[in-house]
Amino acid sequence: MNWGVLLFPGSNCAEDCFHAVDKILGKPVKYLWHKDTDLGDVDAIIIPGGFSYGDHLRPGAIAHLSPAMTAVKEFAAKGGLVIGICNGFQILTESRMLPGSLLQNRGLKFLCQDQTLQVDNADTPFTSEYASGDVVVFPIAHNEGNYYAAPDTIAEMEANGQILFRYCNPEGEVSDGTNPNGSLNGIAGIINRTGNVVGMMPHPERSADSVLGLSDGKGVFVSMLKHLEAKHG
Amino acid sequence: MLKAIVTVMLKKGIFDPQGRAVQNGLDSIGFDQVKKVRVGKQLEMDLEMTDMATAEASVHDMCDKMLANPVVESYSFEIKEA
Numbered sequence: 001m002n003w004g005v006l007l008f009p010g011s012n013c014a015e016d017c018f019h020a021v022d023k024i025l026g027k028p029v030k031y032l033w034h035k036d037t038d039l040g041d042v043d044a045i046i047i048p049g050g051f052s053y054g055d056h057l058r059p060g061a062i063a064h065l066s067p068a069m070t071a072v073k074e075f076a077a078k079g080g081l082v083i084g085i086c087n088g089f090q091i092l093t094e095s096r097m098l099p100g101s102l103l104q105n106r107g108l109k110f111l112c113q114d115q116t117l118q119v120d121n122a123d124t125p126f127t128s129e130y131a132s133g134d135v136v137v138f139p140i141a142h143n144e145g146n147y148y149a150a151p152d153t154i155a156e157m158e159a160n161g162q163i164l165f166r167y168c169n170p171e172g173e174v175s176d177g178t179n180p181n182g183s184l185n186g187i188a189g190i191i192n193r194t195g196n197v198v199g200m201m202p203h204p205e206r207s208a209d210s211v212l213g214l215s216d217g218k219g220v221f222v223s224m225l226k227h228l229e230a231k232h233g
Numbered sequence: 234m235l236k237a238i239v240t241v242m243l244k245k246g247i248f249d250p251q252g253r254a255v256q257n258g259l260d261s262i263g264f265d266q267v268k269k270v271r272v273g274k275q276l277e278m279d280l281e282m283t284d285m286a287t288a289e290a291s292v293h294d295m296c297d298k299m300l301a302n303p304v305v306e307s308y309s310f311e312i313k314e315a
Binding site: 057058061062065093094099100101103104105106107108148149150182 | 243247248250251254298299300302304305
């Protein structure tokens, strides 16, 4: 079972993602390059955070036009697991693989902090290690993390259980006061309708190794692994 | 040669925190008549083209594919002789 971490010029969280798969899960992982048209034999793809193409024009606006993204779309259309974290989430919304868009934080500040999140839907290949309602802590580090989608899109996503994580306080309460960036409905992470493509602004890979002080994020990678193991027998 | 000037703005109804900050700044130096500011971006492009209609179609295509994100942005443009 092979994992791939997709690299763009300006990606800066790729090594953390690689570490999570290689050292925490102990599974084979390789880097994929944005110019690749053939991603080879991979079962899951991680699109890491960073500032692909310097965030010029809009975060993810240039990266999503890369040759590798065409291959990622084909991989996802066949049911492959794809997770985009931070800039990876922005790339997935720019490519329309996920609905909505990430706007500038409402407070106009780059946010860099440990953030409490509520797990909203634990019944997905990315969150099965959690229980719905769990409160977890992942770091956030972004300037454009303010999730926006048209009201009817938000209503549809809510009805379909497509919200995976919401910003909350340590007691698990989701309100405007616990929302760091202005995201609609406190949305921090979402999944597509078919349940195999996820985007999230918080960083599970930075909270996957207990040696770094936080380990709640490990559950995302373990959930994915268990899903893949069940699928491949 | 033609020149295209593309303006990209956040769609109406989407909060623009940058515009609010600019408005507050103007207010603080006495321009309290400013009731709303929206900040967008302008792109100037030199086109190696001569036919206006073809250029318009191309610029539309560029905006749809890359220069604007239709989920949150709207665009307009003018094309003139460079």
